[in-house]
Amino acid sequence: MTLRDIIILPDKRLRRISDKVDKITPEIRTLVADMFETMYEAPGIGLAAIQVAVPLRVITMDIAKKDDEKEPRVFINPEIIARSEEKSVYEEGCLSIPDIHEDVERPARVRVRFMDLDGKIHEEDADGLYATCIQHEIDHLNGVLFLDYLSKLKRDYIVRKFTKAARKAAAE
Ligand code: GNR
């Protein structure tokens, strides 16, 4: 397994729409193993492949509490097939936007269809943190960031801050 670099705002690749996986190849298995290593090391509760610069519809997740047993989950070509009317607000963060945490309102419950590493299709109902996280990750596959749900004022402020930091880092 290999730790991969996580790309950070304002990297334009975060706005790409990721491609469907049409076959579980050894490369996909390696990608998933590397994503788990990278996600646990960060640490984060979810990771989309585009965050390690791979534009494929692959997500890793583990929302188990810190001292509980690990619950690694893989979602390939995930789709939200139903959303609740009811909303919930959760304070979100993103490994590609470090140190920014803001409240985001999303559907409280979703039904998700996805493929596992054996090519088997599953459907699951998600609520709570699972619902928030799967929506956040599927957004990444569509080039959407949690920033997009904030006011334009907040979003512009955060993007500017990261753009300045990147410019400064490049000049050093
Ligand atoms: O680690 C993460 N925590 C988190 C907290 C609230 C809502 C969503 C997330 S996902 C984030 C990791 C990440 O950036 N995944 O794309």
Ligand code: NI
């Ligand atoms: Ni994220």
